[in-house]
Amino acid sequence: MASSLIRGKYVICRAGADASESTVITDGAVFQRDGVIVDVGPYEKLKETTQADEVIGGPNFLVFPGLVNTHHHGRGVTTFQMGSCDDCLETWILAGWGRRSYDHYLMTLYTAIQMIESGTTSVMYNHPQTPVSGLEDDVSEILRAFGDSGMRTAFSVYYRGQNRVVYGDDESFLSALPGDLAAGVRKFLAGSDISEEDYFGLFERMHGEYWADPDGKVTVLVSPSNVQWVSDDFLVRTKEYAEKYRTGIHIHLVESFYQKEYGMRTWSKTPVAHLNDLGFLGPELSCAHSVWLTEGDIELLAGNNTTVCHNASSNLRLKNGIAPVNVMLAKGVNVSVGTDSTAINDDDDLLQEIRLLSKLHRQPSLEAPAFNPHQALKMATVNAAQPTFFRDSEGQARIGALETGKKADMVLLEMSSIEEPYLDPDINMVDALLYRGKSRHVDTVIIDGQAVLKGGRSTKVDKDELMRELKDRFSRPQESAVMENRAMVQRLQPYVEKFYEGWSSGDAPPYYVFNGR
Amino acid sequence: MASSLIRGKYVICRAGADASESTVITDGAVFQRDGVIVDVGPYEKLKETTQADEVIGGPNFLVFPGLVNTHHHGRGVTTFQMGSCDDCLETWILAGWGRRSYDHYLMTLYTAIQMIESGTTSVMYNHPQTPVSGLEDDVSEILRAFGDSGMRTAFSVYYRGQNRVVYGDDESFLSALPGDLAAGVRKFLAGSDISEEDYFGLFERMHGEYWADPDGKVTVLVSPSNVQWVSDDFLVRTKEYAEKYRTGIHIHLVESFYQKEYGMRTWSKTPVAHLNDLGFLGPELSCAHSVWLTEGDIELLAGNNTTVCHNASSNLRLKNGIAPVNVMLAKGVNVSVGTDSTAINDDDDLLQEIRLLSKLHRQPSLEAPAFNPHQALKMATVNAAQPTFFRDSEGQARIGALETGKKADMVLLEMSSIEEPYLDPDINMVDALLYRGKSRHVDTVIIDGQAVLKGGRSTKVDKDELMRELKDRFSRPQESAVMENRAMVQRLQPYVEKFYEGWSSGDAPPYYVFNGR
DSSP: OOEEEEEEEEEEEEOOSSTTTOEEEEEEEEEEETTEEEEEEEHHHHHHHOOOSEEEEEEEEEEEEOEEEEEEOOOSSOTTTTTOOOOOHHHHHHHGGGSOOOOHHHHHHHHHHHHHHTTEEEEEEEEOOOOGGGHHHHHHHHHHHHHHHTOEEEEEEEEOOSOOSSSSOHHHHHHTSOHHHHHHHHHHHHHTOOOHHHHHHHHHHHHHHHSSSTTSSEEEOBEEOBGGGSOHHHHHHHHHHHHHTTOOEEEEESOSHHHHHHHHHHHSSOHHHHHHHTTOOSTTEEEEEOOSOOHHHHHHHHHTTOEEEEOHHHHHHTTOOOOOHHHHHHHTOEEEEOOTTOOTTSSOOHHHHHHHHHHHTBOSSSSSOBOOHHHHHHHTTHHHHGGGTOBOTTSOBSSSSOOTTSBOOEEEEETHHHHSSOOOTTOOHHHHHHHHOOGGGEEEEEETTEEEEETTEESSSOHHHHHHHHHHHHHSOOOHHHHHHHHHHHHHHHHHHHHTTTOOOOSOOOSOOOOOO | OOEEEEEEEEEEEEOOSSTTTOEEEEEEEEEEETTEEEEEEEHHHHHHHOOOSEEEEEEEEEEEEOEEEEEEOOOSSOTTTTTOOOOOHHHHHHHGGGOOOOOHHHHHHHHHHHHHHTTEEEEEEEEOOOOGGGHHHHHHHHHHHHHHHTOEEEEEEEEOOSOOSSSSOHHHHHHTSOHHHHHHHHHHHHHTOOOHHHHHHHHHHHHHHHSSSTTSSEEEEEEEOBGGGSOHHHHHHHHHHHHHTTOOEEEEESOSHHHHHHHHHHHSSOHHHHHHHTTOOSTTEEEEEOOSOOHHHHHHHHHTTOEEEEOHHHHHHTTOOOOOHHHHHHHTOEEEEOOTTOOTTSSOOHHHHHHHHHHHTBOSSSSSOBOOHHHHHHHTTHHHHGGGTOBOTTSOBSSSSOOTTSBOOEEEEETHHHHSSOOOTTOOHHHHHHHHOOGGGEEEEEETTEEEEETTEESSSOHHHHHHHHHHHHHSOOOHHHHHHHHHHHHHHHHHHHHTTTOOOOSOOOSOOOOOO
16 A cells, blocks of 8 residues: 545535535645545645645546445346346336346456446445355356445345335235246245344354455445334344444335335334334444435434435335435434436436435425525535445544545546636536546546555456456356246236236325326 | 449338338348439349449448437537536526637537437438538528538528527516616617527528429528517418428427426417427427427427427436437427437437437336337437428428339448347347447448448548648637626526426326336
């Protein structure tokens, strides 16, 4: 390791709620040594006061904190590329059963490089259901790939123990299907069954192996997949493990209104209220999606310092709606962002994602909240740092801003793409980045003080070779099981649709009114 | 002019409402002569049956109909770059008064090249209020630039005669302002005043000059800017001119709920109902925005074969909401798309725009309409062709699809960007384009049979030189009047906000429910 002085025409040190709260230095620089930021200030000053092994950047770059993707399921070759067009979550999720298997190392390397190319330096990776027989190997391969790419990774494996076909008891649902179909589904589900003991055992081994070094680039979290997919007992155990190991809990929550409705039918209360009654909410918890929140739910999340990971593209693509981010922010909920591996451009580009949401939450009228670019960048940096558990001994986040003592994770984007042929001198640089910065103009990405991307190309991985290898793997014939599973899911679909007949989003007035009859 | 055979691994000939209605040829080709498509079919067949001067494209390309941007106000250097952050339409529009002046030729050339680079081959350009003293020269320069770029252009100048500060009488509003502020506003407005006679005179001259050649690349439309900005008498005259010259009418309509509310306060009915009572609706009419439509309005638009130009990004950016596109399509309204020069990425990229809207209109639940990529591409091609008035003698559109007899306007996009490292063989190519095609992979654009973009670069314009020239122009000091106007608008803003106090979107239930309290 070594030291470097990273220079930009502008350095965005910290994103705030608006221009008055964001910190931007003109002709600024960041001095880092061994991956830790030692000083930030005007370039002319730091040039005199520091001795860097290397100067990176220059007056043609905009420097900003590395983006943090707080909800991601890996892959690289997307679900769409593997044959699943978007659908309503409840049927789309089953289509995943008919996807071909893939090499976890190569696929993770691919998604990591794509994310780094678009300015992401940390990811909260949530491992989806995979055949349990290879689970230990899969997670090792995934973490090896993230390591090889240079990406900082908050890792978790999610657990699903019940209601895996519809939001209702597996056996009740299966017993009403034609016998051969039910048998096929049972066989498929058995392949990804894991006991609670094995799940927590895996967590403990990973925690010991990967999170031993406090200066390392991996944290390990626990993850009950969603309230309808695990027992209350499992939730309570998760909370205990998180407390014992001082780590975070990552969960999916009211992604669709069907999930909210499951709560009403099961406990006569919302899933958030149920979690609150279990004593499950807390600052260590981060909840992906969280679209169908009542006002009471939002109060509970705010009061417990719980994080919501907003997934704007995914929520639209899978027909789940638009999370009431303006209300959450107004009530003080810590809202972060993630791509959920289903971003608007199907490429995990978090810069495009925060641009999308900076437009999406602009509610009509002069008086309504006008979501602004500063909030969007803050959600992808300062707010997103909290649930990753990259923290110092006092619990302060070590990523998300370019400030003394924090990790040296940052992005250098070509200024010319933003300010040429002209940019009015009154424009704030956070606004400029969010209106006009594009991932293809990301030149350099630094993680832990190391330039993992230079001139738009990975310094760690030969991407052309990676693409060739992926292409070669995918050119091999599909396993026959894939086609059988697809046929099975196609047969299953009408039964699943029938199960949800009569479930509705209710008549609660929406937070956002975008048009009117 | 000459002939060419344009080959693609896939040729999307026509976008339909879904996969069963879209036409895609595998290893296909388009044979065109002198800008008109002579034949479309399998490449191997056309190679034998046609004699082309040139073969363009090949097995690495996806060929699709050129995109049609049906609502655009020019520029290139955007309103944001010129200093206006997005705001609510009613105040944002005034911020435009404080923008520096610019060279219309260079700016139009810039926006045209940007659009061509992202696959747009035709644009409906609607000329905004400019100082009337230079209007004739401005429009000549703009059409010269579109011509030089190769872009097909449906041209109109918009007219505003009343309610130009708020949606209420100019003098009533101004007389309540401090005297010096009112005087400043009066002086500014006088600079863009044009008489009705001069307006229609200009239209007739342009119609004669530019639309004389039925095979030319320019049509000329009339354009009352919006119902609140012109008198009923002017609307009626517009309709007469359109009828006399067999051309189209382009208007803005219920962009904000304030505009709908203006109708209720003025006529006790919606602006659409008012237009219907005037006999103004018809197949020659295209209406930008059209967000705040009642169910009755939608019936009227459908019944009159009127086009709605949907501007998804602009409607979000300027806090106007989301147009009920799913309902309009279900009722049979011809819905097209446009960027309004305020696209999501601030760059008039229509491919990105239709990707945005293909996600935006995915309403929650299994039963709700699931807007699909085919509809999005259809809106930007087949549907968008109608209001441009590029038609044959029988009134059939000559653009928007790759079919015998239509104009040879098409785009070639690198397939590798879409299908590498893998694409499931079951995926339809329209879906693939809409999920994954990016403007930076547009290689060749053909308009009227001529390749105006090759290898991603304009064949008509030296873009580097253009950028240098624009940079040079914008480096000159701002006119002092710009700063004075900005100060004036800043003083004006609180009065404008006060004017709209108490105006509301009403309590009509929304068409789209994305979340719930």
